[in-house]
Amino acid sequence: MNIAVALWQWFGDPAQWTGPSGIPARLAEHVGYSALALLLAALIGVPVGLLTGHTGRGGFLTASLANTARALPTIGVLMLVVLATGIGLLPVMAALVALAVPPVMVNTHEGVRGVAPELRDAARGMGMRGREILFALEVPVALPLILLGLRTAAVQVVSTATIAAYVGIGGLGRYIVDGQARREFDMVLGGAVLVVVLAVAVTALFFLLRRMTVSPGLRRPWSGAAT
Amino acid sequence: MGEQPLVRWDWIAEHLADPIGTRLLEHLQLSLAPLLIGLVTAVVLGVACERWRWWYPPVLVGVNVVYAIPSIALFFLLLPYTGFGPWTAIIPLSLYTLAVLVPNVVDGLRQVPDHVRQAATAMGFSPLRRLVQVEFPVALPVVIAGLRVAAVSTVSMVSVASLVGLGGLGQLILTDGFRRQFTTPIVVGIVLSVLLALLLDGLLVLAQRGLTPWTRDRGGAARRATARTDGRSRT
Numbered sequence: 527m528n529i530a531v532a533l534w535q536w537f538g539d540p541a542q543w544t545g546p547s548g549i550p551a552r553l554a555e556h557v558g559y560s561a562l563a564l565l566l567a568a569l570i571g572v573p574v575g576l577l578t579g580h581t582g583r584g585g586f587l588t589a590s591l592a593n594t595a596r597a598l599p600t601i602g603v604l605m606l607v608v609l610a611t612g613i614g615l616l617p618v619m620a621a622l623v624a625l626a627v628p629p630v631m632v633n634t635h636e637g638v639r640g641v642a643p644e645l646r647d648a649a650r651g652m653g654m655r656g657r658e659i660l661f662a663l664e665v666p667v668a669l670p671l672i673l674l675g676l677r678t679a680a681v682q683v684v685s686t687a688t689i690a691a692y693v694g695i696g697g698l699g700r701y702i703v704d705g706q707a708r709r710e711f712d713m714v715l716g717g718a719v720l721v722v723v724l725a726v727a728v729t730a731l732f733f734l735l736r737r738m739t740v741s742p743g744l745r746r747p748w749s750g751a752a753t
Numbered sequence: 754m755g756e757q758p759l760v761r762w763d764w765i766a767e768h769l770a771d772p773i774g775t776r777l778l779e780h781l782q783l784s785l786a787p788l789l790i791g792l793v794t795a796v797v798l799g800v801a802c803e804r805w806r807w808w809y810p811p812v813l814v815g816v817n818v819v820y821a822i823p824s825i826a827l828f829f830l831l832l833p834y835t836g837f838g839p840w841t842a843i844i845p846l847s848l849y850t851l852a853v854l855v856p857n858v859v860d861g862l863r864q865v866p867d868h869v870r871q872a873a874t875a876m877g878f879s880p881l882r883r884l885v886q887v888e889f890p891v892a893l894p895v896v897i898a899g900l901r902v903a904a905v906s907t908v909s910m911v912s913v914a915s916l917v918g919l920g921g922l923g924q925l926i927l928t929d930g931f932r933r934q935f936t937t938p939i940v941v942g943i944v945l946s947v948l949l950a951l952l953l954d955g956l957l958v959l960a961q962r963g964l965t966p967w968t969r970d971r972g973g974a975a976r977r978a979t980a981r982t983d984g985r986s987r988t
Contacts, residue, residue, distance in 0.1 A: 597905050597950030599912035601923055602943040605931040609939070681821055688823040699825070706829045718826035725821035 532712035533719065547700065553720065556697040559690055560683045560724075563619055567626035567679055572672065575634025579668070580660050588635055592628035600625055604689055613693045625686055626679035633675025637668030669740050677732035684725045688717075698724070761937045772929055772938070777945055780921040783911045784949070786843045788904055791850030796896075798851070799858025800884065809859060820852035824910055828917045842914035842921075849910065850903040857899030861892025894968045897961040901954050908950040912942070922946045 536542065542549055578584040600621045607617035641664050649663045665672075688699030701717025704710075765773070802809040827845035835841045865888045873887040915923025922942040930939035961968070 593905065593954065594947060594951065597909050597947040597954075599909045599923065599926065599943055599946045601912045601916065602926045602939055602946065605926055606936065606939045606943065609931070609934060609936055685821050685823045688825055699823070702823065702826045702829060706832075711830065711833065714826055714829045718822050718830065721823050721826070722818060722821045726818070729817075 529715065533715060536712040536716040549720065552696060552698050552700060553724070555690070555695070556684070556687055556699075556721075556724065559615075559618060559622070559687045559695075559697055560680070560728075563622035563626055563683050563687070564676070564680050566619065566623045567630050567683075568676060570623070571627045571630030571675070571679075572634050575631045575672075575675075576638060576660065576665070579635040579638025580656075580664060582639065585635060585639065588631060592632045595624050596628045598624050600686060600689065604692065608693055613695075615695060617693055618687070618690045618695065621689060622683050622686060626683050629675045629678040629682070630672075631675075633671045633678070634668065637671030637675075638664045640671070641667045666741055667744065670736065670744060673732060673736050673740070677729060680728045680732065681725045684728055685721060688721060757936065759936050760940050764935075764937045765941060768929075772925055773941060773945070776920065776922050776925045776942075777949070779924075780908070780911050780946065780949060783839065783842050783846070783914060783919070783921050784904070784908045784953070786839070787846035787850060787907055788900070790843065790847040791854055791903060792900065794847065795851055795854030795858050798855050799862065802855070802859050803862045812855060816848075816851040816855055819848050824849070824913045825916060828914060828919075832917060837918055839919065841917060842911065842919045846907055846910060846914075850907060853899045853903045853906075854896070857895050858892065861895035862888055864895065865891045890965070894961060894965050897957055897964075901957045904953040904957060905950045908946060908953060912946060922949075 545551065574588065578588050603624055604617050604621040607620045611617065638660075645663060645667065646659065649659045654662065687697055688702055690697035691699030691703040698717050698720050701713050701720070705713030705715075705717060798812060802812055822845075824845055827848075828841055831841045831844060835844070869887060869891065870883065873883045878887065911921045912923030912926060914921055915927045918924075922945055925938045926942035930936065930942065
């Protein structure tokens with residue numbers, strides 16, 4: 527089987543591009559779930575990371591919690607919440623948020639924690655106090671790391687949101703699951719390609735966001751690595 | 754969910770050896786193999802990227818694109834070629850570890866101070882001996898920090914392999930638990946998977962302390978490296 531030809535035919539089929547199971551609709555579902563999960567994870571992870579990073583307290587606890595959350599098997603969380611609350615959005619969000627909170631929280635914590643002590647001293651010498659130091663100094667300096675945490679989380683969430691198909695609420699995972707069930711491998715492949723393209727687009731979006739928000743003096747060369 | 758309790762201890766007691774113990778052992782094997790294969794591959798790739806620097810950006814893009822493919826899709830796509838065997842899980846999981854391990858090997862090697870390299874050369878070390886005896890030990894804390902992240906995420910990802918019937922604790926979650934609407938095996942699967950991940954993580958911390966005694970100061974390179982690579986887990 528020629529992979530390129532199979533993909534060309536699958537994407538070229540006009541029926542693929544319309545209706546409730548068409549690519550635009552599935553893509554919209556996938557983006558919606560991913561965005562919601564990332565938003566929830568940011569609402570939990572960023573404030574906790576800022577607080578523990580700023581005060582220097584609870585760092586060990588945060589790291590241990592994050593490590594444990596990272597070890598959670600996503601499928602297990604999904605299935606358990608499905609049995610507890612039934613099929614729907616909630617199990618998917620529980621699994622995705624559990625996945626996305628650790629990188630956001632740990633990177634925010636380490637970013638704020640890692641601000642050079644001289645900078646803090648200088649800010650204090652200029653008369654800044656707690657909250658002012660946090661928002662005028664620590665957040666801008668930590669921003670590259672905070673954005674990196676969000677980007678890592680976003681890519682994972684986009685790739686993992688395929689599990690939504692297992693609880694019947696759509697997303698790009700449908701192509702992967704249905705394709706496997708019907709032994710249509712061009713469909714599995716097409717779904718996987720769509721997810722990868724979306725993940726690459728998300729990475730590019732974060733690259734832009736970083737360009738626009740991070741102070742030029744803080745820029746380091748971009749690397750795809752978790753640095 | 755009905756009236757059943759979250760955990761039925763009698764079920765656990767009765768099935769301790771057969772599904773539980775067997776699945777745990779399978780899970781361990783399906784986790785260790787990708788970690789070993791990934792580590793060896795990443796060291797080879799990392800050393801190559803360090804010697805020929807222009808290799809690094811394309812390799813980095815490559816491993817990150819692979820990392821973005823959902824594991825379910827990779828398992829399904831491999832099935833026609835590798836069948837219902839362990840390789841269908843081991844190959845994708847090994848590939849995923851590279852996204853963490855390759856950058857860490859390269860970062861670790863780049864962090865070796867130039868004067869250390871020069872001293873080794875001046876003492877008559879050949880490039881290979883210098884790599885094995887000087888550069889790699891100095892890079893080790895960063896490599897192990899990456900290995901810890903890879904270990905935890907690999908253990909949690911093996912559960913997905915059960916969706917294609919490859920065993921491991923995910924099988925406990927899926928066949929014994931979800932298909933029968935029975936929460937006990939799901940809870941057992943989750944708890945054992947987390948414990949296994951934390952156990953491997955703890956062993957790697959001990960290994961790092963034993964192998965690189967000079968990093969024991971608390972604000973040291975290893976801790977920073979952990980922070981830099983944190984958050985690599987996916988499904």
